[in-house]
Amino acid sequence: MSKDENLVEDKMQIDQHDSDRLQKNVPDGFSEDYLKVYYGKLFPCVDIYRWLSYGNDGKHPACDQSYFGRREFSFTLENDIYLRFLSFNNVVEMESSIRKKCPFKIDIGPVYTVDPAKRRAYAQGGNNVFSPIERELVFDIDMSDYDDVRYCCSGADVCLDCWPLMNVAIKVLDMSLREDFGFNHILWVYSGRRGVHCWVCDGRARRLRDEQRASIAEYFHVNKGGENNAKKVNLTGAVLHPFLARSYTEVLKDSFEKKMLLSQKLFASEDRFQKILQIIPDDSIASELLDKWQGNRRSSISKEDVNVSRWEQLKHVLQSGKHKVQGLRRCVEEIIFTYTFPRLDMEVSKHMNHLLKAPFCVHPKTGRICVPIDPNDCDDFDPTTVPTLSQLIEELNMSNKRSESEEDWERTSLRKSIEIFRSFLSALLKSCKKEINSNVRQSTDARNW
Amino acid sequence: MEIVRSQREPTHAAASTTSAKLSFYRFAPALEVRLEDFELYAIDRLRVLQGISDGLSRGKKPEEMEKLVTELWRAHMRHQDPSEVMNKDIISHFVLRLVYCRTDELRKWFLSMETSLFRYRFRLESPESQRSLMSEFQLPYKAISRAEFETVKEKLNQVARSIGQSLNADTLFFKAPFEEVPELFAGRRVFLQKGFAYVAMHQVVSLVATQFRSNLSKCLVLTNRKWTSTIRDTERDRLAPIIEALSTGYLGPDYSQPKNSAEISLKDINGLASSSFPLCMRHLFDKLRETHHLKHGGRMQLGLFLKGVGLRLEDALLFWKSEFSQKVLQIVGAERFDKEYAYSIRHNYGKEGKRTDYTPYSCQKVISSTPSTGDHHGCPYRHFRTDAVQISLVQNFPTAFVAAFVVYAHLLHPSAITSSLFDCFLTSLSGLAPDDLIYFNSEENLRAALTKMGVCGRSVDGILDKVRNKHYQIACTLTFEAVHDAPYDSGINHPNQYFDASRKILQNKMEST
């Protein structure tokens, strides 16, 4: 056992001893000491290694043994010291480096043509052999980009009233990545504070060129208006593209009418419904509705929620026969797209060498773990109950190993997250194995010709 | 002259819009070309490619590009002998392959310009001709069967209507991996299903261009191998010098001799530096004034530029000697100055050594230089950004050493290292391994330099945006436009061109007031 680990052990024993006397001896928050324990006992280093090896850590002759070692990692240490172009030859090196440096953040970059740590030695030749060749297709969605359509919080804050917007994003993208692009191995991860990350890990996705990545991001890009442009979504054409039509009927419409409309009280005050009326291109209709809603002229019999009734009125006016004006037909859909359709941070997806925070990192501000999210169960995901670093340390302290073979994470609330990750991993590795086998067959075939 | 190429009747070639039938350039021509044709054809094609490059980085729309390509092709690729037109096309393409196969950067540029050229030429063909080209190029796509069409018909109809078209029952559709038509699905102009895109006949240009690109990309790698293994040596005296010269990519006027009228005297040089030097020279000039020293790369870049703007040899010697006098002369002594520095200045003016008159560096050459720490030459738009301080910390180095290192770095990039960062070094050394690197972004340096040039506000953002997209020459052109408050459509390709254009504008302004 290394000296570092001894220290961690000691700390643990002290903590355990203390916990006999005090109910809660682990103060909330983020500290380097907790992080050390977390990296030593809970962080699923081996799983992450197996994931990023994509089957190349096996004994099969077609395995590319240098694959993992050409992956860039970067660490952010305390005080924002930023170490780029780190690489590890195997899981032992990675694990010991993480434990030793105790990074506040770990980022994952691309796989390069050569070991990124030795890139300068290769750069001498003038011919630039150092370039990224593989990288998961990634997406980053931040709640702060939705500030104009949520009223419960703003900026980096999230709550259960606005989080459904993230679920919409997960569902819309996940469905399209599978149905339209044919991808199968998609990992969704809570970013630790205000959003989600998506890692598409199929071989085909990892080999995409930048131009193709940018095009996929563009395929998902619907909200185009700037700050000063009220109309952010423009749906032209006689019908919607199949992707937009499917997203609308299967996800957006319900989410808007059953959740966002009520939880964000989108028609409850004048400034809120004004914002929606601005999307309507026909001024006479907008002012007709405005007149109806201004003051307290609500129909007295209605015990119905004001948001629901006003939305129904708006739909009725826009969709009734007398307004068959081109441009108005799309307006209900445009409002729903504006208020619910996923908003991506485009730059993250466009380039192979963009770094993205690794799953299972701890967010330094919230202390929450960046846990995987099961896209099929995303409606049940609650960002406010994601395990925090101090909670996990507390759980470790409060319980003892039930058996020799039991791993530490099994007796903490990280358990469910690691199980989600492992089920993603086992499907992924199965298909990697297939791909590696078929590569061999192809190359022997080629030799026979 | 004979060209080996795919089976094709060259009869109606001249009838097509671009006066030569489109080629996929699958086979290198086996032919005898006169050496001057070899070079002239290549230069003509290079003018077309550079025109395209300029159009693209200025963000021209597809229709504008179509027009631009037609014009460029007409202007440069015609030949008085119609039967020679197609040869010129093919020969010039293969010569430029040799020129642009040799580094990653050159390959990338050539690949993207040739693909654009091919794309717009293909777009100008009629649908019938496009189909016959597709079968001639033997592309691996087959139209989908009637039965498959029926299963996706409804979706195809939906896509067509969503982009304001209607689905024609006899429209042919090709099924291709989505990766091959990024521009089509980016705009949601095709139907995607399980990783495949359904591409309508009128959209096939995207497919064909993708094939063209990947084919050419592979060929360039092979050509590079051939170049290094044989051609470079066997053609050492014949083709190689032409190839070398072409790859600088600079086709503008020769600035090695100053124009007769334009001679500058020493006393004007300060004023001219602040009014009419491009940023790359202004930066060198300021650094020289500030530190009384420049390393070799900087002395060459600035020295040749000054020669180009009309500083005579005698004045150049005086200029460098007086700049260096305060520091270097004390250290190296006047004797060594004469021996080493004066020699190289005289050398630049063709008075020593091989007595070649050296040419001032073009933008291409400045941009592709690789300044290291302590150098000030290169293109500020490119090198200010990537020239981040890289500090390799060796574990267990005494703290004092590292501190000294940080101070040194601080002198080089004042904006990059703050005092809190300085503290971090001292506190966190223990955790660092030998190869750990610390990077600083120095976009701020560029911003400061632009402000010093008198560029501000939105212009700076526009320039930085071009820089981020690696359009360094456009960034320089925008700077020129902001500094002189005048449009400059031809674009900056040469520091001396910047200077000349600036003088012209300023003189006109003086005359009109």
Ligand SMILES: [Zn+2]
């Ligand atoms: Zn909220």
